[in-house]
Amino acid sequence: MDSLPDELLFHILLHLPIEDISNAAAMVCQRWHRIIRTRDFVHAHRARHSVPGLVIHVLTTNRIKCRPPPVFVSMRNGRFDVSNFVHRIRGFVWCSCNGLILEYDLSSKRTLLITNPSTNQRFVAPPFPPRISNHNMSGIAYSPASMEYKVVHTYYDEKDVFQCAVLTVDVDDDKKSSWRRVCTRHLSPRSKTHLRL
Numbered sequence: 001m002d003s004l005p006d007e008l009l010f011h012i013l014l015h016l017p018i019e020d021i022s023n024a025a026a027m028v029c030q031r032w033h034r035i036i037r038t039r040d041f042v043h044a045h046r047a048r049h050s051v052p053g054l055v056i057h058v059l060t061t062n063r064i065k066c067r068p069p070p071v072f073v074s075m076r077n078g079r080f081d082v083s084n085f086v087h088r089i090r091g092f093v094w095c096s097c098n099g100l101i102l103e104y105d106l107s108s109k110r111t112l113l114i115t116n117p118s119t120n121q122r123f124v125a126p127p128f129p130p131r132i133s134n135h136n137m138s139g140i141a142y143s144p145a146s147m148e149y150k151v152v153h154t155y156y157d158e159k160d161v162f163q164c165a166v167l168t169v170d171v172d173d174d175k176k177s178s179w180r181r182v183c184t185r186h187l188s189p190r191s192k193t194h195l196r197l
Helices: 006-013 018-023 030-036 039-049 189-194
Strands: 053-056 071-076 079-084 092-097 100-105 111-116 121-124 137-143 148-156 162-168 179-182
Touching (some): 006 039, 018 039, 100 137, 111 148
Antiparallel strands (some): 053 071, 071 079, 092 100, 111 121, 148 162, 162 179
């Protein structure tokens, strides 16, 4: 395998399922690990193996502990396919993006978790700084320009002014991940109307 060019090895590794890549292939040698960890490989593998769909988690208003488990809804051959979602959710699902799930863990001080069900990896988002309220909504999105995932959290500050904080996800070095406040005063009129500001 040492004689194969990186480009050919890249395409061979693309055919492996994510379980084999995360459990074995990445540990074969440093060269394979380096190829598998590149952003190009991650995005090409996701495009090849992902099944587009939604994770739906019904929340009940009476008791959160009595809610039904989440389901996965996908569309195949023009028909909706609903299947059980077998990954254990600690709290509830806020949203999902490209197979990653943003969970809200009620049991551990209202923590946000970014979960990859394919690899069984969880990234605990850093706690909100004191000036950022943990009340309101959060979402996860992929930024093609920077090739990074970002968690966006909206909230109202102590003066009841709408605020926004963004976390750039760095699962390799969680010390680099921190919340930053985003000024909302300069949003377009259309955005302000949409957000009811």
